[in-house]
Amino acid sequence: MKQAKKQTNSIKGFDAHCHIFNLRYLLKEAKEIFFTWIIGDYPTAEKFAFKSDAEKQKIKEDFKTKLIHLVELLSATVRSEKRNFRFIQNQANEAWKIKVGAIPLMMDIFYIFAPPITEDDTDFFQTKSLGANAFEFNEDDFEKEYAELAKKIVAKVKSKAQKQHDFSDIEKELDQHLIEAVEDSEYKYTTKSAEYGNLHLSSGFRFHMDRLRKMVHQGEPIYPFFAVDPRREGIFDAIKNKNLISENGPFYGVKLYPRLGYHPLSKPVQDILDICIERDLPVITHCGMSGFPPKDFSFDGSGTWKYNDYGNPKHFLPAVKKGLRIDFAHLGSVDPSYKWAETIIEYINKYENVYSDLSCYTKTSELKPIIKKFWNTDKVKSRIMFGSDFDVMYFTDKKITYEQYCRNFTDLFPNDIKKMRYDNVKAFLKI
Numbered sequence: 001m002k003q004a005k006k007q008t009n010s011i012k013g014f015d016a017h018c019h020i021f022n023l024r025y026l027l028k029e030a031k032e033i034f035f036t037w038i039i040g041d042y043p044t045a046e047k048f049a050f051k052s053d054a055e056k057q058k059i060k061e062d063f064k065t066k067l068i069h070l071v072e073l074l075s076a077t078v079r080s081e082k083r084n085f086r087f088i089q090n091q092a093n094e095a096w097k098i099k100v101g102a103i104p105l106m107m108d109i110f111y112i113f114a115p116p117i118t119e120d121d122t123d124f125f126q127t128k129s130l131g132a133n134a135f136e137f138n139e140d141d142f143e144k145e146y147a148e149l150a151k152k153i154v155a156k157v158k159s160k161a162q163k164q165h166d167f168s169d170i171e172k173e174l175d176q177h178l179i180e181a182v183e184d185s186e187y188k189y190t191t192k193s194a195e196y197g198n199l200h201l202s203s204g205f206r207f208h209m210d211r212l213r214k215m216v217h218q219g220e221p222i223y224p225f226f227a228v229d230p231r232r233e234g235i236f237d238a239i240k241n242k243n244l245i246s247e248n249g250p251f252y253g254v255k256l257y258p259r260l261g262y263h264p265l266s267k268p269v270q271d272i273l274d275i276c277i278e279r280d281l282p283v284i285t286h287c288g289m290s291g292f293p294p295k296d297f298s299f300d301g302s303g304t305w306k307y308n309d310y311g312n313p314k315h316f317l318p319a320v321k322k323g324l325r326i327d328f329a330h331l332g333s334v335d336p337s338y339k340w341a342e343t344i345i346e347y348i349n350k351y352e353n354v355y356s357d358l359s360c361y362t363k364t365s366e367l368k369p370i371i372k373k374f375w376n377t378d379k380v381k382s383r384i385m386f387g388s389d390f391d392v393m394y395f396t397d398k399k400i401t402y403e404q405y406c407r408n409f410t411d412l413f414p415n416d417i418k419k420m421r422y423d424n425v426k427a428f429l430k431i
């Protein structure tokens, strides 16, 4: 595809951390997760041999419940990708009277039920102990079961969106998402794109990736970061691929989310970081104590998300020392002791390539202590970026608008907001 030239001259600011996706991605990905799980191809540590049919049925129902919960967590997102980005631009323009670009971070939720890569793991061994014969696969039954599951998800999203002023539009879009998801059969085919080497593309992942890529090709002022989960087959090829991630796009850096279950000190993640250092690719890693899923969320009723500490910035020290260009997103929120934030600030003052962003700070009462504690060196002021976490911020805080979010930053950082939304972001991206 020929790439339209990015219109960047008129861009006077950036949202350095947002998410542009919608429910279609989630429904497509959920279908493929469910399918691979039933046919015994989803990486799992569970043992299924010698279970009775009744037991297996129960396990399956539990799994479906988990899937619904998972999608529900992220499901306020309905509008098209482009409309979401226009929304960001319009709201920022209302607040700041400037045109903004953005760094949308791609997500990859596929392996959320898979075994983790722990600190000591040197590889990811997929335990497919579910086995091909765990469930009998019948396509008609599967489609019926999935349709029920998707209907439940969409019904929940509708009930949440009911009070929105444009609910009738949203309802129409949701119905369309549902029809498309039910008709979608991409999950059946293993797709490895010749263009991307051996990268395994699950259907939601590919959809999400293609939508962002298309916007870049159309010349939109966005700089997407590619979601990297070391458990995805072919991911190392993808990071080395200059046609996929480079300073010319379509993806401009690597997005990590260790609290989905991969430890930054494990060998696979260290290898990923080494490639990024060698290629001088910027990395954005989720560095909040909560996030998706929330820190007290669990699938097993324990009340704690198992991999909360995987996001700890201290695990990145070896890579930071080697010169990794990295944004520790969210400055270690939300933590009353500011431990993670202190680590990040220490890195910023000591290492040239360390950045952070203040995304998802929807309350001024969360920003004020940060200013008091940390806003005191030139280095800090030139490495911390403005970000919104749109539209995850809208699940976190139902009342604040994007426009107000921008205004809060102007009020609290009157002398530095321009740097935070422009110079610092350009320096991080090297553009």
Ligand SMILES: [Zn+2]
Binding pocket: 017, 018, 019, 105, 389, 392
């Ligand atoms: Zn985020």
